[in-house]
Amino acid sequence: MQHETVKAKSLLSKPIVADAWFHVNRSMNAYRGCEHGCVYCDGMAEHYHVDNFTTHIRIKENAAKVLRRELKKDGYTSQTELETETLWRFMDPEDAKRMALRVPRKKVIGVCGGVSDGYQPAEKEHKITRQVLETLLDFRMPVFVLTKSDLVLRDLDLLKEINESAFANIMFTITLSDEKQRGIFEPKASSTPERFAALKEIRKAGLPGGVMATPIIPTIGDNLENMTALAKEAKRAKAEFIQFGGMTLKPGRQKGYFLRVIKRRFPDKLSEISNIYANNNKYGTPDWKRLPVNVMLRGYKVCRSVGIRDRSVRNKLKSEPDSNNAVLGVLLDIEFYMRYMLGMPWNKIRPFHELSARIERGIEDLVELRREGQLKSRLLITDRMVSIVEEIMDTGSCRYIQDLVQKTDSKVAGETVFVAFPDE
Numbered sequence: 001m002q003h004e005t006v007k008a009k010s011l012l013s014k015p016i017v018a019d020a021w022f023h024v025n026r027s028m029n030a031y032r033g034c035e036h037g038c039v040y041c042d043g044m045a046e047h048y049h050v051d052n053f054t055t056h057i058r059i060k061e062n063a064a065k066v067l068r069r070e071l072k073k074d075g076y077t078s079q080t081e082l083e084t085e086t087l088w089r090f091m092d093p094e095d096a097k098r099m100a101l102r103v104p105r106k107k108v109i110g111v112c113g114g115v116s117d118g119y120q121p122a123e124k125e126h127k128i129t130r131q132v133l134e135t136l137l138d139f140r141m142p143v144f145v146l147t148k149s150d151l152v153l154r155d156l157d158l159l160k161e162i163n164e165s166a167f168a169n170i171m172f173t174i175t176l177s178d179e180k181q182r183g184i185f186e187p188k189a190s191s192t193p194e195r196f197a198a199l200k201e202i203r204k205a206g207l208p209g210g211v212m213a214t215p216i217i218p219t220i221g222d223n224l225e226n227m228t229a230l231a232k233e234a235k236r237a238k239a240e241f242i243q244f245g246g247m248t249l250k251p252g253r254q255k256g257y258f259l260r261v262i263k264r265r266f267p268d269k270l271s272e273i274s275n276i277y278a279n280n281n282k283y284g285t286p287d288w289k290r291l292p293v294n295v296m297l298r299g300y301k302v303c304r305s306v307g308i309r310d311r312s313v314r315n316k317l318k319s320e321p322d323s324n325n326a327v328l329g330v331l332l333d334i335e336f337y338m339r340y341m342l343g344m345p346w347n348k349i350r351p352f353h354e355l356s357a358r359i360e361r362g363i364e365d366l367v368e369l370r371r372e373g374q375l376k377s378r379l380l381i382t383d384r385m386v387s388i389v390e391e392i393m394d395t396g397s398c399r400y401i402q403d404l405v406q407k408t409d410s411k412v413a414g415e416t417v418f419v420a421f422p423d424e
């Protein structure tokens, strides 16, 4: 294993809006490469230009410094600066309030789970992710963590503080309940029981958190036994949800390595898996017709039978009005169901996505807008969409999503479904 310290020139990814999977706005990687060595890892693909991804780890020693610089460039002020800034200390409270209003809306920063795990073994010694968390706490930024390591518990003190000042949402990627299989596909990550135990502790500490059961490996992890065991364990750990997802294999290094391991460890599965990814799609998406199981639909069904939420939860930003968060949460659920459960075309999904993005980028309290009769003009939506927004504001849900859920139930039961768009 080669460890090399490097200086990063930049850190944060381009802004992301209305992310229906992780609810993140910017992401970053404290390391290049990942020692966890997952056989299916996307980071191995040529697309990311990281050679020897699992054996040569580049440690971004200046990550926290670069992050501080980038946050300041985006207009954020750290708590340390606020407390020492003479201008703020002696300013008229009303002026200070007006200035504070000009601070841009807080972005949710994904500190790991981009193209490397921030809690991989190198973090024990180098503590780059910890330094990053300290910086984010100083800026009172909300944080998202996705990891396969229980090393995250080392930083529980910091994460709790972040959760009090903004929020810290901790998700664990867990894909295989069988430890022998987990050892083959995720060799240096924490074991499955260790990850569930860590999640349990995170939840006990009062932090939001759940399970991303993705990628589910076709023909190996997509059986009912594995998926049900994961959902039951997630429920026992008091996870807010478990969300299942499929696997992509980009042609080239990623697919080549994965298939070599399958040939060695699961020779009887080689021809079926090779066929599923024979299309060589540049994004690595499988040939859907050759997949033995739709893991999204099976995951939905499993969650229903176990009694756990099948969707990640959107957390409210401190500055965000309750109604805006409630509407956003349901709109993102609508997008998720339309897209991944029912396979509806983008032109149908787009109005919901665009509305989510508009609200998320920052808009006045929807309650106020409604009182002033400005929902339609400020949100730039049709009357039908206005009624959906109002229904969510009044009840926390709407008939449209209930209809989508019902259609998903029918699809799971093998029935043909027709889904009407709100304006049809």
Ligand code: SF4
Pocket (backbone or CB within 6 Å): 034, 035, 036, 037, 038, 040, 041, 042, 043, 114, 115, 116, 117, 148, 189
């Ligand atoms: S933990 Fe994530 S980034 Fe690291 S090797 Fe596994 S899949 Fe890749």
